[in-house]
Amino acid sequence: MDLRYSEAELAFRAELRAWLAEVLPTLPPKPDPDDWPARRAFDTGWQRLLFEAGYAGINWPTEVGGRGATLTEQLIYLEETTRAGAPYVGVNFVGLLHAGPTLMTEASDEQKAAHLPRILRGDEVWCQGFSEPGAGSDLAALSCRAELDGDEYVITGQKIWTSFAQVADYGELLVRTDPDAPKHKGITWLILPMDIPGIEIRPLQTIVGSTEFSEVFFDEARVPVANRVGAENDGWRIAMVTFSFERGTAFISDLVETDRMISDLVALAKKVTRRSATAWDDKALRREVGRMQADMDALWALTKRNLAQADRHGVPGPGGSVVKLYYSELLQRLTDLAMQILDRASLSRTDVAGLGSGAFVEERLRSTSFTIAAGTSQIQRNIVAERILGLPKDR
Amino acid sequence: MDFELSSDQQALAEGMRAFCDGRFAMATVRSLEDVGIERGLWRELAEMGVFSLRLPEGAGGVGLGWADAALAFEELGRALVPGPLVWTHLAAGLVPGAAEGTVVVTGTWRDEPTGVIPFAGIADAVVVLDDGGVWLVDGADLVVDPVALPLDPWTPCGVVQGQLPQGRQIGDAHAAAALRRGGAALVAAQLLGLAEASTDLSVAFARERVQFDRPIGTFQALKHLMADMLVRTEVARSAVYAAGVTLDDPEVGDADRAVAAAKVTATEAALGNAKTCIQVHGGMGYTWEVDAHLFFKRAYALAPEFGSVDDWSELLADLLDAAG
Ligand SMILES: Cc1cc2nc3c(=O)[nH]c(=O)nc-3n(C[C@H](O)[C@H](O)[C@H](O)COP(=O)(O)OP(=O)(O)OC[C@H]3O[C@@H](n4cnc5c(N)ncnc54)[C@H](O)[C@@H]3O)c2cc1C
Numbered sequence: 270m271d272l273r274y275s276e277a278e279l280a281f282r283a284e285l286r287a288w289l290a291e292v293l294p295t296l297p298p299k300p301d302p303d304d305w306p307a308r309r310a311f312d313t314g315w316q317r318l319l320f321e322a323g324y325a326g327i328n329w330p331t332e333v334g335g336r337g338a339t340l341t342e343q344l345i346y347l348e349e350t351t352r353a354g355a356p357y358v359g360v361n362f363v364g365l366l367h368a369g370p371t372l373m374t375e376a377s378d379e380q381k382a383a384h385l386p387r388i389l390r391g392d393e394v395w396c397q398g399f400s401e402p403g404a405g406s407d408l409a410a411l412s413c414r415a416e417l418d419g420d421e422y423v424i425t426g427q428k429i430w431t432s433f434a435q436v437a438d439y440g441e442l443l444v445r446t447d448p449d450a451p452k453h454k455g456i457t458w459l460i461l462p463m464d465i466p467g468i469e470i471r472p473l474q475t476i477v478g479s480t481e482f483s484e485v486f487f488d489e490a491r492v493p494v495a496n497r498v499g500a501e502n503d504g505w506r507i508a509m510v511t512f513s514f515e516r517g518t519a520f521i522s523d524l525v526e527t528d529r530m531i532s533d534l535v536a537l538a539k540k541v542t543r544r545s546a547t548a549w550d551d552k553a554l555r556r557e558v559g560r561m562q563a564d565m566d567a568l569w570a571l572t573k574r575n576l577a578q579a580d581r582h583g584v585p586g587p588g589g590s591v592v593k594l595y596y597s598e599l600l601q602r603l604t605d606l607a608m609q610i611l612d613r614a615s616l617s618r619t620d621v622a623g624l625g626s627g628a629f630v631e632e633r634l635r636s637t638s639f640t641i642a643a644g645t646s647q648i649q650r651n652i653v654a655e656r657i658l659g660l661p662k663d664r
Numbered sequence: 665m666d667f668e669l670s671s672d673q674q675a676l677a678e679g680m681r682a683f684c685d686g687r688f689a690m691a692t693v694r695s696l697e698d699v700g701i702e703r704g705l706w707r708e709l710a711e712m713g714v715f716s717l718r719l720p721e722g723a724g725g726v727g728l729g730w731a732d733a734a735l736a737f738e739e740l741g742r743a744l745v746p747g748p749l750v751w752t753h754l755a756a757g758l759v760p761g762a763a764e765g766t767v768v769v770t771g772t773w774r775d776e777p778t779g780v781i782p783f784a785g786i787a788d789a790v791v792v793l794d795d796g797g798v799w800l801v802d803g804a805d806l807v808v809d810p811v812a813l814p815l816d817p818w819t820p821c822g823v824v825q826g827q828l829p830q831g832r833q834i835g836d837a838h839a840a841a842a843l844r845r846g847g848a849a850l851v852a853a854q855l856l857g858l859a860e861a862s863t864d865l866s867v868a869f870a871r872e873r874v875q876f877d878r879p880i881g882t883f884q885a886l887k888h889l890m891a892d893m894l895v896r897t898e899v900a901r902s903a904v905y906a907a908g909v910t911l912d913d914p915e916v917g918d919a920d921r922a923v924a925a926a927k928v929t930a931t932e933a934a935l936g937n938a939k940t941c942i943q944v945h946g947g948m949g950y951t952w953e954v955d956a957h958l959f960f961k962r963a964y965a966l967a968p969e970f971g972s973v974d975d976w977s978e979l980l981a982d983l984l985d986a987a988g
Contacts, residue, residue, distance in 0.1 A: 270666070270667055270668065270669060270670065270673065270731050270905055270908070270909050271665060271666050271667070271909070272665055272667060272906065272909045272910065272913070272916040272917070273665060273913055273915065273916050274665055275665070278665065341665045531984070532984060532987070532988055535981075535984050535985060535988050536988055539988075549985070552978070555977075555978060555981035555982075555985075556974055556977040556978050556981065557977075558981050558984065559924070559928075559976070559977030559978055559979070559980035559981035559982075559984070560928055560973070560977040560980075562925075562980050562981070562984060563903070563924055563925040563928035563929055563976065563977060563980055564899070564925075564928070564929060566903065566906075566921065566922070566924075566925035567899045567900065567902055567903035567906075567925045567926075567928075567929040568899060568902075570667070570902035570903050570905070570906035570925070571898060571899055571901075571902035573665065573667040573902070573906075574667045574668065574901075574902050574905075576667075577665075577666050577667045577668040578668065580666075581668075588898070591894065591895050591898050591899075594891075594895055595895050595899055647888070649891075650887065650888040650891035650892070651884070651887065651888075651891075653891035653894055653895065654881075654887035654888065654890055654891040655887070657891075657894055658863075658867050658887075658890055658891070658894055659867070659871075660867065660870060660871065660881040660882070660886075660887050660890065661871065661878070661879050661881050661882045662882070663878075663882045663883075663884065
């Protein structure tokens with residue numbers, strides 16, 4: 270076991286840090302959260318900058334425009350960018366963190382060449398069309414139908430909760446290609462162009478107030494068979510590959526962000542006054558914060574173990590479910606504690622009394638989705654119990 | 665960076681597990697009720713290198729590091745091997761006979777307010793830690809009243825009567841801090857072992873026990889309890905290994921902070937899992953016969969050693985404060 274960074278890794282960190290210090294002050298201001306075209310322009314502009322500087326796709330192979338480095342360097346990249354306050358992946362989330370990696374593992378050479386370099390350059394934005402009104406946790410019950418007609422699939426049905434649908438160029442689409450087969454055996458994974466006729470997008474408002482996700486309706490939309498990834502009816506297996514990236518490695522930057530948030534919480538607690546003292550003078554509160562930092566540090570160590578394993582095996586293992594479960598609940602505990610510290614200040618989503626409180630209130634709202642999206646905590650517990658502990662299925 | 669066990673470390677862990685399976689089978693552990701220590705077995709632990717693991721080879725040790733020691737202590741915890749293992753391990757090189765298993769060493773910290781010391785009255789020597797350094801008190805110089813009903817029958821305790829003797833100084837303040845840190849990391853490793861073993865016991869039972877015509881492990885309410893056991897264990901494992909690595913190579917992080925994470929999460933895992941283990945077993949879990957209570961009691965017996973969850977959480981908060 271070795272936690273020491275190599276000379277090359279340290280040099281990479283120093284070089285990246287210097288680059289960030291130079292580039293970040295030149296970025297345009299962050300766009301309004303509901304101005305989707307502006308958000309796309311901002312996020313893809315940042316991605317383009319990364320690409321041109323050689324920092325896009327740190328652990329992606331060089332053939333597709335990546336840096337060909339290790340997951341450790343990817344980890345360093347995430348630490349440095351998050352600490353420096355660099356933009357988040359934003360609308361590039363799906364493309365960079367799970368659609369791209371799925372294509373890398375499962376797609377044909379033509380498909381890889383067509384999409385991976387463009388994702389890295391920020392030319393192509395992706396969304397995920399998995400969930401349906403009747404198929405959430407029970408994803409394999411999906412019914413969005415694809416019927417073969419010549420060299421095209423004709424798609425009819427509905428998806429829901431599709432994040433970034435309104436700005437995406439492509440989608441990871443799961444469709445039912447064989448309605449007579451057992452439910453896991455009749456699903457196909459398609460590359461969906463979002464600009465074809467027969468697609469209608471209706472945004473939904475989240476509890477944060479923004480339109481982060483949408484309903485997507487398909488009325489005989491035609492997708493070339495060439496857009497199929499893997500074999501027909503083998504889509505469930507490929508979806509599991511997508512999930513292993515989505516649950517395994519996709520939210521590591523959130524972890525770094527949360528780690529920083531604990532430090533911010535300490536600063537906040539020092540500013541909040543209660544009667545004659547500050548919140549930070551309260552020993553019980555200090556212990557609680559210390560305990561959360563212990564949990565966070567342990568989780569970070571677990572992430573390093575998972576990465577070491579993913580580096581060996583290519584695809585992250587079910588350990589990702591462990592991190593996702595623990596992390597999402599830790600984040601909610603942390604934001605709960607922040608609300609408690611803020612007291613009346615928590616009634617405002619924007620900063621009050623010079624406290625820098627808005628970010629915490631916002632995160633309390635946003636973090637409720639972490640135990641739902643990418644498979645609910647209940648589903649993750651089922652996975653841990655059945656796939657890791659080997660407990661019997663209830664069927 | 666490669667945070668996976670090396671093949672040597674894997675072999676060490678496997679060797680330790682095989683040793684515990686062979687020499688500390690549950691029937692043997694059970695036979696140590698009320699005494700905790702059997703001198704012959706203690707010497708076998710010494711021969712296995714449990715105490716001399718980190719001593720340099722020139723000093724008759726194995727020359728390994730904290731991370732390796734953590735792997736060994738994880739196995740000792742898993743097998744419920746009783747005795748003041750960590751104190752004696754820390755005393756190796758400081759107290760003659762500790763490494764060889766001829767002298768059993770327990771320990772305490774001077775401002776401990778109750779005078780309760782595990783294995784006092786049984787151990788040959790007591791190491792005392794305080795802000796000024798490390799002190800050695802001969803077991804014969806203590807007046808000890810045995811605890812009539814120890815929480816963990818495999819951790820018999822004594823209560824020191826009167827003032828704890830000052831003892832002979834065997835280390836400075838720096839050494840005392842290092843022992844406290846290292847001791848906490850190794851106790852965390854034992855707690856990790858307990859957390860694993862109680863998970864295994866629960867899963868095995870839940871696959872066998874049938875109610876409502878199916879194994880109780882089919883019930884989601886129980887599945888989720890056990891999923892949480894695994895999650896706590898893996899989180900704690902990561903922190904414990906990271907603490908070992910950081911103690912060996914202080915350049916990779918703050919050793920106090922790494923140990924704090926290990927002690928806090930491993931204590932939470934051992935206690936949480938032991939409680940769940942009893943619950944999963946139903947009425948059987950409340951019997952003396954089933955091992956679930958052994959994990960439960962041992963977890964509580966180890967929790968205060970080398971600083972509690974509160975102590976380490978507070979220290980972590982202080983570190984955050986200083987950094988901010
Ligand atoms: C912010 C956000 C973004 C999202 N983005 C996308 C996206 O881009 N693309 C996409 O495809 N999807 C997306 N999703 C959808 C997400 O994957 C689903 O919401 C999730 O899988 C749960 O499905 P559901 O909403 O239908 O809830 P349901 O499955 O109806 O669950 C309702 C409740 O029942 C519980 N439950 C269900 N089945 C079981 C069971 N077997 N055992 C125990 N409890 C059970 C659940 O845990 C939950 O508490 C997003 C969701 C959110 C919140």
